[in-house]
Amino acid sequence: MNLIHFINVNKIYQAAETVSFQALKNINLSVQKGEFLAIIGASGSGKSTLINIIGLLDRPTSGSYNLEGQDTTNSNQDTLAKLRNQKIGFVFQNFNLLPRTSTLQNVALPLIYSGFSKKEREQKAQQMIAEVGLSEKLNSHPNQLSGGQQQRVAIARALVTNPEIILADEPTGNLDSKSGGEIVELFQKLNKTGKTIIMITHEDNIAKHAKKIIHIKDGEIVR
Ligand SMILES: Nc1ncnc2c1ncn2[C@@H]1O[C@H](COP(=O)(O)OP(=O)(O)OP(=O)(O)O)[C@@H](O)[C@H]1O
Numbered sequence: 001m002n003l004i005h006f007i008n009v010n011k012i013y014q015a016a017e018t019v020s021f022q023a024l025k026n027i028n029l030s031v032q033k034g035e036f037l038a039i040i041g042a043s044g045s046g047k048s049t050l051i052n053i054i055g056l057l058d059r060p061t062s063g064s065y066n067l068e069g070q071d072t073t074n075s076n077q078d079t080l081a082k083l084r085n086q087k088i089g090f091v092f093q094n095f096n097l098l099p100r101t102s103t104l105q106n107v108a109l110p111l112i113y114s115g116f117s118k119k120e121r122e123q124k125a126q127q128m129i130a131e132v133g134l135s136e137k138l139n140s141h142p143n144q145l146s147g148g149q150q151q152r153v154a155i156a157r158a159l160v161t162n163p164e165i166i167l168a169d170e171p172t173g174n175l176d177s178k179s180g181g182e183i184v185e186l187f188q189k190l191n192k193t194g195k196t197i198i199m200i201t202h203e204d205n206i207a208k209h210a211k212k213i214i215h216i217k218d219g220e221i222v223r
């Protein structure tokens, strides 16, 4: 069964009554469990639009999106939020960490509605922080960490709810090539443990670490 299945997905942004822009054109896409997929394409080609729909942050204008066999197209906001919390971890270009908040608390944050006690939440967070190699930085705030370290905190935060799918929108975009390389290696390691990873990038030398690459141009998958 496909983990992610898009059938004829279109996305039209309606800026004003008479101004619209078609950001995705008839996208058909299947992603299997355990894949490591890179999406590349020029600025404005529709990459973030696509990954936001995959991550249930936005909806298609038409077409359908099945996640693990469940049609999400007509689901209400609550159902989508629940699915998103259970199945998806997001990693962003600018890390999106809370400032003046420790590594430990940033990573524990997504567990706040999980029903775990504070102690359990902190234990799980510590485990994930160890997984990304940052155990010595438990009490550091984001501005006391390097860019690569901040991104590793963000990855630990994405992982702490144990989602099946990790979505990353230009995760190495703000990093030098060495730190960027370390982030991709971390994704490869996670992929080996069975996580499905979808990563947007501009850089060919980052994309080549994925198992599969798709190219998007003017809202269409061209390769
Ligand atoms: N909310 C919006 N309203 C109108 N147009 C939008 C909106 N969001 C994105 N667009 C347009 O849709 C197109 C695709 O945008 P998207 O953000 O998906 O591109 P991208 O491939 O992620 O680009 P980049 O590499 O610069 O991040 C762009 O032309 C953009 O201007």
Ligand SMILES: [Mg+2]
Binding pocket: 047, 048, 049, 169
């Ligand atoms: Mg983008």
